[in-house]
Amino acid sequence: MDLLDFLTDEELIRFLQCKKTEITSYIEKPLTFLNQLRDNKLVPENLYQKVKKMKNKPKGVYEILEWVENKPGQHVRKFWRHLFQNHILREYPRLRGLKKRLLDGTFRISEKLPNAETPSSNTEVERKKKKQEQKKGATKRKKIVEETDEEEPGPSSASSQKKQAVKPPLSKHLKKGELPVICGDKEGTLYKDKLARGEKCILSEGVLYTPGDFERFSGREKSKNWKLSIRCENITLHELIQVNFHYLSDLQSAPLSPLQDHKER
Template identity: 70%
Template sequence: MNPMDFLTDEQLIRFLQCKKTEISSYIEEPLTFLNQLRDYKLVPEDLYQKVKKMKNKERKQEGVYEILDWVEKKQGRHVKLFWSCVFQDHILQKYPRLSGLKKRLFDGPFRISARLSKAEKPTINTEVERKEKKQEQRKGETKRKKSGEEIHEEEPGPSSVSTQKKPAKKPTLSQLLEKGELPVTCGDKKGTLYRDKLARGKECILSEGVWFTPGEFEKFSGRGNSKNWKLSIRYKKTTLHKLIQVNLLFDSHLTVLRCQLG
């Protein structure tokens, strides 16, 4: 089965939205790429001719970005066809850097769930499963009480108090950092920051099923104009800048500058 079938149009469009600049930087000689999109009617003729006539390298890359932007906005219903065209062998041979993009799409944050073991599933999915199990347990307890299987008329005492479930305590910041996963927000977007990936300069924030660098997450939240993700992204009311200042996000021997990517 085509791995593309395991991804939704929404996921593929969001991936294109985040990678337009990256893709355009890979396409230095765009003619083969343009012809591929034209063959599958994924680019209007006037835009195709406009970009084809461009001579300057930077102008060509800007033209490719314009085409990708058009595909995202006008051809969203054909986004699977678009990615299938981009990942055909002759395109990957012409533009080998696109292979890394393909790997990130199929083997990264959008990893096919059918190939995942339970332990490999993202934390966000594990939390959903945990909540669903608790809801099922509560429903089962309610049914048993109604059927008279667990009716107790005992007076409240120390034993009954001890059996009551205590509300789960929210993990402290130190516990979250020790685990390596920190809930963060930027604007109205929520995500989980993975400390080890941040230290290695990789895409380290998982939000709505997509991996982002800090800079990309800032843009995704609509705050890209600030261009200062350390102040835009927060854990509760504390900025990442403050956490980095007090050396909580990085071990002292790690190079903090690597996280500047994105």
């Protein structure tokens, strides 16, 4: 899978908006760059010919980048894909650092990119819809926590006999409020307080993700159920929540035996 697929159109557009000057400084001899865009129909012929004839080539490259920036998201995505092809990176090796910052996600932290507006007239509607979905998700998770608190069974002789600390290293992470999680080939750290509040709660490779986004980042988006695809010490988050959600909210009062019994089975 192309790593660009993990980035949204808005992120790719905004990154281009912020990096036009930097890219221009890297393209010292723009003929290969211009031909790449023309061959892949990323610029119109009249603009290609105009820039090719310009004496001030950096100004022409910047003008092309401005033109691409104002195109739809899929066009900008195609631009990045062709800019990072091997023969272009060999011709302009300084672009490799730009590629690394874009694909490893560090630009989200170091540059704190705001949401970009795409040329689509539906941008504002889509943004509001996304916020509503996030709010609904947070409300649903809060409801699960409250229902679990109400349904917690009272102490029994069997549970008191089996009551013991979870074997390390899981218990150590639980007491700290952090869970080591894995999904596919990606590892991360889940912060249970952030999960309970419906926030981005999984830190992986320097980026905070929601559980759903972390599932997509790991390439397991087809499962469409992060509670089953994300695991902690070989236990799915679904099992942790079903057996005793207190492990993700309040370790001080939660009985440990149900999780231990489930793990042993």
